[in-house]
Amino acid sequence: MRLAATVPTDDLLQHPSADVREFACASISKVLQQKQTIPAFVQRDVVRCLGPMLLDQRLAVRETAAGALRNLSACGGFDVCDDMVTKDVMTPLVALLKECQAGLEESNESVKETKETNKNYTEDIANEAVNLLWNVCECNSTAVSIFNREGCLALVLQFLKRFHTNVDLAIAVASCLQAVTEDNPDLLSSFDASTHQVLETVMVSSDKTMEHVLLRTLVAGVLWNIKSTLPSGSQASTVNAILKTLSECLAVDAGEVVIRMKEEETERLKTVEDLGTEENGSSLAVNEDEEMEETPKKPTKGKTDVSDLLPSSKQELKQVTALLLAQQTALEIIVNMCCNEEPSDDEWEELSSSDESDAFLENSYEEGGKLMSPLCLSAEVHTALMNHLVPKKILGKTAFPNSAAVDICARSPAWKPLIKKLNMVQYRALTCLHSILLVSDVDCLGGASVLQSLAQHLSQLIFSQPEFSKQTEFLEAVTSALRALLQMMASNNISQCTTPEQLMTLCEAGIQSDNVGVRVNVVSILGIAGSVLSKLEDTVETLKMIGKFLLEVATKDLSLVVAGEALDALFDVFADGKEAERAAEQIKLLSALKEFQPVFRLRMRKEGKGQYSTDQLCVLDNVKLNLRRFIAYLENLERK
Structure with missing residues (x-):
């Protein structure tokens, strides 16, 4: 038609x-x-x-x-x-x-309300x-x-x-x-004491519905965006109130809410059916699948999915939808708090090359040797995060969704889309965990044993999913978190629980992903693990395996960003240590890199300007320079 x-x-x-x-x-x-x-x-x-x-x-x-x-x-x-x-x-x-x-x-209420329809x-x-x-x-x-x-x-x-x-x-x-x-910034001057009061009144309201949880979370995000307009004397208290709101949102068990709301929906529909049978002698029950076919006017739109036009007959579904959006939004706000200017995961960060990473770490220490927050997390935000146990609640959201809740959703056509929303909360929590790790030190996270437990948790998440390599959003989020965690553990000489065999399994699967961010993460993870192993004894065979893998990625990956990250990882793994020297010699690393060097330069000339950003090209130029230096370093070792 x-x-x-x-x-x-x-x-x-x-x-x-x-x-x-x-x-x-x-x-x-x-x-x-x-x-x-x-x-x-x-x-x-x-x-x-x-x-x-x-x-x-x-x-x-x-x-x-x-x-x-x-x-x-x-x-x-x-x-x-x-x-x-x-x-x-x-x-x-x-x-x-x-x-x-x-x-x-x-x-005059008649202007806006009709008696017939109220x-x-x-x-x-x-x-x-x-x-x-x-x-x-x-x-x-x-x-x-x-x-x-x-x-x-x-x-x-x-x-x-x-x-x-x-x-x-x-x-x-x-x-x-x-x-x-x-x-x-042009709008900020319009926020005065009266507008602050309106926003804060909404944020501290006590209404219990999941829609009001969503509302308070959104307003918390607004207050965070306009925090510079707040009087200096009240900024700390407002930041504390914002994180209290986010913490309370994340404290709600979404799986339990799904189960409870589905039970309430079943009871409500049964009551309607019973009443209809009593009054009319026949059932007036609504077929759930038919009832739920109506499409809300506003379709799902990422973080802006409000589903506010679901009819009242879908009130329980509406409550769950609001909660899941609230929790996703809360996690996104916390990420913004931690890293307002952090590049997206599919971009190669400027600090990824060896020389810049060293400078970065050197600049991250105060005179007393205490690690400063590399992303300058303010004292007010850090204190509020810890006081309201936000990292612990974020960690709780990184688990897979409640299986009973997922089963309930899977059995109902109208509730089935909630499965994707439950998963999205997990993905955002893993991304949020990554950001928390970037701006925290070991002590504030609970010490070495907590980080080791966290490494085991992330490993279990990864290896409990036999088809994890096909779940791109999950794999990108979990590898980002694992990458940040392993880097923190390596920097603080904390033994890592994940075995080289497990990491190789992860990397072999991850490098097949179409997502550049996933591939960058897995080669970086392997580089971190290899740099730790290079300082231990009897690790030659493992280092050879890692080196061969990274060489293959550097020479064959279609993305220069991934190839550059693989080279960077090679520099880290084989830069120091007797075991690394022996492994490099046995896999003929020097000759492989000398053969690849002109190919890498040619690829940069042909592909660089057309496909990559200025920042990425700066990093790749640095990798090219480090490749020349690393080849010279290996040549010196060979002459000894």
Whole structure:
């Protein structure tokens, strides 16, 4: 069936009947949930058609028009959001938000509520409008500039104040604020004592629902983004309150909540069935699978999945969804606290080469020899992290999801998507653990025995999954954490529990991954392990195995970033020690590197500028220099 025959024409959007206009907007809204339909609507200039309808005289038309544009922005991605801003969606949207604010301030409830439906149109319109605002601001810098210029902060804060009675609207506002306060210095001057008070009031509220847990977590993220606007005297207490909020969020056992909520849903549906049987003589029970087929207006969108439009009949599912998003968000905020400017895992860090790593470690010590935080974790954040047992709670989230909860979700089509969300919390926890390890020292983490136990835990996670090499997100997260942990243990001369055989198994599987970050992690892990073994006795055979593996990666991997990391690992493994010298001689490391040196240079000239960033090329240049030095070092050894 052709698209034109299945969706309303532009004429219907301009129809004199408000009912027809509402139907047209609602139909478009539903169709826009399907990504493949979006290009056709963009071609038909749907933004210019729907934009004016945000200010339609009929409130229901405003709501459905805002919902359609919201779906377009959520499903269309960056390019569509850019087009929406270019087509000036922000002008009617800001005007609509101002009218919503004015409507909420009016004392005449009839403006916003009908007795027949008990529906608060103004709040519902505001919810759609704020979600639309959030989506376009998250994707488009011009929209953020308009947000700043038009004073949208004051508008949405008025909606946030209604968090006790309309948590969905408050969540949309908090999500929007978390997006617009990130890297937006022009907005910071708009935050004063009154705005701080609104945010802090929401964050310390005591509402018990999982949606309010999500709301408090999002607001904690906003407060972290604007912490520079807080009075210096209250910064420490606010940071403490933020981490208390995140800690309380992470303390909730998501598996238990899944089990409990599913039981409550079953009981509720059974009660509905019993009541229907008693009153009508026949069952009115809702088939769960049919009931759950309705698609929420806002599709999953990474960290912004709120699912706030799930109907009330899905209240238990909505609670679990909110909790899992809250925990994922909490973990992401903690990562930002630890490493605001850390490169992503698929980028090769500038500190990965030997010379720069040595300089890095030298600069990481104070005069007394105490290891400083390489990423400058503030004293306030460090203290609050420890006081609220945040590292311990992060560690708890790194375990695989509760198997009973996963089984429950797997048996219900509507709950099955929660399995992916449960897994995502684990992946984010492993990434968060990686960040904590980068900014902590041995003592604050509990000492050598705790780190050894952690190494065993990570190994169990890896090797309990026979098909782990196919789970890219898990493997990238867990190898990042293991890499940071083994480096900390090596730097502090703590014996490592993971055997060379286990590490080789991990590396042989990981190097097959399509993900550059995974491959970089596993060769780095092998380099760390090899550098420790090179200082021990009777390790020649193991070092030979490691050396051959790293040589093969350096010479055959399709990514220069991975090849460079493998060379860097070789430098670390064979830079010192009698066992390393013997192993290098037996695998003919010198001749292999001399043969590979011109190939590496040629690859850098041919591939470098076209495929890699300036920072990566700087690192690769450093590796090229270190390769020449390392060859000279091996030649000197051979002459002795």
